[in-house]
Amino acid sequence: xxxxxxxxxxxxxxxxxxxxxxxxxxxxxxxxxxxxxxxxxxxxxxxxxxxxxxxxxxxxxxxxxxxxxxxxxxxxxxxxxxxxxxxxxxxxxxxxxxxxxxxxxxxxxxxxxxxxxxxxxxxxxxxxxxxxxxxxxxxxxxxxxxxxxxxxxxxxxxxxxxxxxxxxxxxxxxxxxxxxxxxxxxxxxxxxxxxxxxxxxxxxxxxxxxxxxxxxxxxxxxxxxxxxxxxxxxxxxxxxxxxxxxxxx
Amino acid sequence: xxxxxxxxxxxxxxxxxxxxxxxxxxxxxxxxxxxxxxxxxxxxxxxxxxxxxxxxxxxxxxxxxxxxxxxxxxxxxxxxxxxxxxxxxxxxxxxxxxxxxxxxxxxxxxxxxxxxxxxxxxxxxxxxxxxxxxxxxxxxxxxxxxxxxxxxxxxxxxxxxxxxxxxxxxxxxxxxxxxxxxxxxxxxxxxxxxxxxxxxxxxxxxxxxxxxxxxxxxxxxxxxxxxxxxxxxxxxxxxxxxxxxxxxxxxxxxxxxxxxxxxxxxxxxxxxxxxxxxxxxxxxxxxxxxxxxxxxxxxxxxxxxxxxxxxxxxxxxxxxxxxxxxxxxxxxxxxxxxxxxxxxxxxxxxxxxxxxxxxxxxxxxxxxxxxxxxxxxxxxxxxxxxxxxxxxxxxxxxxxxxxxxxxxxxxxxxxxxxxxxxxxxxxxxxxxxxxxxxxxxxxxxxxxxxxxxxxxxxxxxxxxxxxxxxxxxxxxxxxxxxxxxxxxxxxxxxxxxxxxxxxxxxxxxxxxxxxxxxxxxxxxxxxxxxxxxxxxxxxxxxxxxxxxxxxxxxxxxxxxxxxxxxxxxxxxxxxxxxxxxxxxxxxxxxxxxxxxxxxxxxxxxxxxxxxxxxxxxxxxxxxxxxxxxxxxxxxxxxxxxxxxxx
Numbered sequence: 001x002x003x004x005x006x007x008x009x010x011x012x013x014x015x016x017x018x019x020x021x022x023x024x025x026x027x028x029x030x031x032x033x034x035x036x037x038x039x040x041x042x043x044x045x046x047x048x049x050x051x052x053x054x055x056x057x058x059x060x061x062x063x064x065x066x067x068x069x070x071x072x073x074x075x076x077x078x079x080x081x082x083x084x085x086x087x088x089x090x091x092x093x094x095x096x097x098x099x100x101x102x103x104x105x106x107x108x109x110x111x112x113x114x115x116x117x118x119x120x121x122x123x124x125x126x127x128x129x130x131x132x133x134x135x136x137x138x139x140x141x142x143x144x145x146x147x148x149x150x151x152x153x154x155x156x157x158x159x160x161x162x163x164x165x166x167x168x169x170x171x172x173x174x175x176x177x178x179x180x181x182x183x184x185x186x187x188x189x190x191x192x193x194x195x196x197x198x199x200x201x202x203x204x205x206x207x208x209x210x211x212x213x214x215x216x217x218x219x220x221x222x223x224x225x226x227x228x229x230x231x232x233x234x235x236x237x238x239x240x241x242x243x244x245x246x247x248x249x
Numbered sequence: 250x251x252x253x254x255x256x257x258x259x260x261x262x263x264x265x266x267x268x269x270x271x272x273x274x275x276x277x278x279x280x281x282x283x284x285x286x287x288x289x290x291x292x293x294x295x296x297x298x299x300x301x302x303x304x305x306x307x308x309x310x311x312x313x314x315x316x317x318x319x320x321x322x323x324x325x326x327x328x329x330x331x332x333x334x335x336x337x338x339x340x341x342x343x344x345x346x347x348x349x350x351x352x353x354x355x356x357x358x359x360x361x362x363x364x365x366x367x368x369x370x371x372x373x374x375x376x377x378x379x380x381x382x383x384x385x386x387x388x389x390x391x392x393x394x395x396x397x398x399x400x401x402x403x404x405x406x407x408x409x410x411x412x413x414x415x416x417x418x419x420x421x422x423x424x425x426x427x428x429x430x431x432x433x434x435x436x437x438x439x440x441x442x443x444x445x446x447x448x449x450x451x452x453x454x455x456x457x458x459x460x461x462x463x464x465x466x467x468x469x470x471x472x473x474x475x476x477x478x479x480x481x482x483x484x485x486x487x488x489x490x491x492x493x494x495x496x497x498x499x500x501x502x503x504x505x506x507x508x509x510x511x512x513x514x515x516x517x518x519x520x521x522x523x524x525x526x527x528x529x530x531x532x533x534x535x536x537x538x539x540x541x542x543x544x545x546x547x548x549x550x551x552x553x554x555x556x557x558x559x560x561x562x563x564x565x566x567x568x569x570x571x572x573x574x575x576x577x578x579x580x581x582x583x584x585x586x587x588x589x590x591x592x593x594x595x596x597x598x599x600x601x602x603x604x605x606x607x608x609x610x611x612x613x614x615x616x617x618x619x620x621x622x623x624x625x626x627x628x629x630x631x632x633x634x635x636x637x638x639x640x641x642x643x644x645x646x647x648x649x650x651x652x653x654x655x656x657x658x659x660x661x662x663x664x665x666x667x668x669x670x671x672x673x674x675x676x677x678x679x680x681x682x683x684x685x686x687x688x689x690x691x692x693x694x695x696x697x698x699x700x701x702x703x704x705x706x707x708x709x710x711x712x713x714x715x716x717x718x719x720x721x722x723x724x725x726x727x728x729x730x731x732x733x734x735x736x737x738x739x740x741x742x743x744x745x746x747x748x749x750x751x752x753x754x755x756x757x758x759x760x761x762x763x764x765x766x767x768x769x770x771x772x773x774x775x776x777x778x779x780x781x782x783x784x785x786x787x788x789x790x791x792x793x794x795x796x797x798x799x800x801x802x803x804x805x806x807x808x809x810x811x812x813x814x815x816x817x818x819x820x821x822x823x824x825x826x827x828x829x830x831x832x833x834x835x836x837x838x839x840x841x842x843x844x845x846x847x848x849x850x851x852x853x854x855x856x857x858x859x860x861x862x863x864x865x866x867x868x869x870x871x872x873x874x875x876x877x878x879x880x881x882x883x884x885x886x887x888x889x890x891x892x893x894x895x
Contacts, residue, residue, distance in 0.1 A: 057323060057498055149394040
């Protein structure tokens with residue numbers, strides 16, 4: 001396959017940035033999207049042009065490091081991570097546009113690399129269960145109904161890639177926040193901090209310049225891990241309960 | 250062979266207590282000096298790496314009240330490669346009432362490691378395993394549960410009990426998120442300072458003690474010095490020396506290699522784990538290999554056609570023309586033999602021309618029987634995400650066509666030498682998780698890496714590091730301390746050199762070539778002639794690298810080529826030491842298979858009289874041969890015998 005790429009190039013945080021067109025030839029349909037970018041980068045280096053910077057690490061869809069907007073869609077045409085997208089999803093002769101996540105809370109560092117530190121700060125605000133090492137009771141001390149355990153698990157599979165933010169017209173980080181609130185809130189171990197957690201995490205979310213959630217649902221549509229949209233309903237329910245009980249004061 | 254290395258004096262693990270094995274950990278915790286809570290605030294610890302072993306250590310030391318500085322090269326600590334572990338974590342809970350016990354986990358691990366690990370360490374690991382599960386459940390790790398609400402277990406390679414706890418096929422992810430959240434909680438509490446997108450490039454040693462690191466801010470390029478009373482390396486393994494492996498793209502040996510060059514012994518570097526169930530290579534553009542969890546071997550059956558060159562669709566090959574070779578050769582363990590044995594068996598059938606798929610480098614992992622027996626929904630519930638991943642990568646549907654798998658580099662049992670306290674040969678430098686060498690011997694059993702990483706970080710290190718820190722705070726050091734200035738200067742000089750060569754080859758092209766050399770000569774099967782050739786070729790290639798590599802851009806920016814170049818430069822040096830270690834060990838054990846040393850039926854043949862020791866390598870100086878320091882291994886509890894899984 002021969003592909004034409006239009007790639008966002010931006011030297012640094014203060015550079016204005018621009019789209020640059022490259023041709024990539026002899027692309028195998030079995031290549032991953034990132035391997036296709038590797039091929040481009042190897043050529044650019046030999047031609048004396050700096051390679052395109054992009055975040056990636058595990059390349060098996062679980063670390064959450066990679067993520068670019070491909071033809072206007074976060075992670076591209078399949079519902080998966082960018083590293084698990086393969087060139088068989090494209091056709092010979094295609095022109096593909098590649099851009100970084102666009103969100104005020106995720107400033108661009110270089111080319112396709114953005115700063116997602118805001119997600120870590122939302123977790124710091126309360127996305128945990130306080131269980132200092134050594135204090136735990138036996139693991140079977142509190143059984144968890146399978147349905148609750150499964151729901152917690154489904155929410156816990158979030159990889160923190162940020163596609164939800166990139167896809168949202170408001171650049172909201174609510175699906176990410178809700179996934180954690182749901183994961184911990186479904187478990188007996190998560191109950192003591194449940195009411196304070198949701199308030200603190202939502203406050204931090206708002207402080208980070210993420211937009212508000214208006215229930216559009218683009219986030220869940222692009223989520224490579226299928227985090228369900230109803231986690232946001234769960235978050236809203238918890239938030240309302242917490243604010244009305246005054247427990248979070 | 251003595252041209253390649255020098256033999257030095259023997260060493261001993263001075264910290265390991267004597268006495269009954271079951272009491273040693275208690276004894277050591279009691280004899281270790283303590284630091285009272287008020288004094289902990291005055292003591293600082295640097296932790297490099299935020300995988301299971303690093304995040305758990307940083308969080309626990311922060312909770313204890315030490316001032317912790319944590320570093321990772323990724324944009325968030327949550328991305329460390331522990332996240333990709335799929336199958337599970339072992340613990341001797343005996344929730345299945347199937348005869349498991351701490352002693353049995355200890356026994357299985359010593360035997361699985363082919364009698365090349367320390368009994369004291371392995372026993373402690375087994376003891377602590379039980380607490381890990383409790384800790385993780387308390388943090389909210391959503392392990393798989395049964396309808397009664399209790400935790401589910403499954404069995405894994407090399408054992409006959411069900412002691413593996415799991416969270417679908419994403420156990421590593423869930424455990425790491427638990428440790429990450431504990432870490433972020435300490436960041437919020439102000440006990441841990443988190444430095445993301447920072448790469449350690451040098452260790453600072455002052456008056457013989459590890460006192461800090463030189464790190465590069467990967468966004469601005471600034472070369473920073475950081476100081477502490479102790480340094481902990483939790484920087485993972487070095488499987489990426491092979492270029493293609495199941496490691497993440499960024500995994501590297503630089504932190505531990507730089508420490509090695511400053512005096513930390515590197516132990517058993519040749520012990521590499523080749524995992525039997527990975528998706529085969531599809532082309533030379535390939536950047537990494539993807540593991541299919543070993544848990545698949547619980548229900549999948551591995552086979553190849555009886556006849557070489559049989560290219561029929563696997564579904565058209567009748568039962569009697571298939572060779573379920575693991576079930577045939579190892580009836581007691583069948584498809585659940587340890588990884589080293591399963592990998593070599595796959596290589597053997599492919600060498601006979603019976604391999605399947607492109608290039609004949611693959612074997613079938615077939616779920617047809619399991620789907621018939623359990624029904625598709627049950628198989629989906631257990632392995633759904635793995636099947637999806639397989640289909641996404643290969644374009645084939647494993648519910649209908651058997652998966653194709655082939656062995657790939659997965660884990661490195663070798664690493665920096667540590668004593669029972671997890672302290673390296675440099676006082677004040679501690680090493681946890683895959684970065685150290687201590688618990689797996691010559692082969693690691695499945696679901697034991699997560700166990701060891703968390704054991705080290707949550708329970709072992711926080712109970713031993715105090716013995717060292719009790720003598721602190723140590724003398725004040727800062728940028729003006731000559732050793733710190735020299736270390737930072739060395740880092741700058743190396744970066745300047747890499748940027749100034751401007752040759753004709755990319756970093757990746759060197760890395761790939763190095764990987765081929767290592768896979769061909771220091772991979773699943775090794776011999777004297779090949780290893781000697783490898784040493785020569787590595788030296789030539791390293792020389793060319795330093796004259797002909799092209800790294801564009803500058804230091805003062807995000808520069809991914811520069812990052813890679815530094816890592817590959819260190820892989821060259823490590824690769825040579827791996828080959829020398831493999832050469833000197835003229836026996837087969839676990840993952841180290843020397844073709845000159847095998848039994849009549851082709852199994853690994855150990856030579857306990859000559860090689861029952863840890864090979865700890867001391868850096869001999871640039872361009873000088875390394876120095877071999879042997880730590881003899883003694884077995885008081887588990888009788889050393891030829892492993893048998895038949």
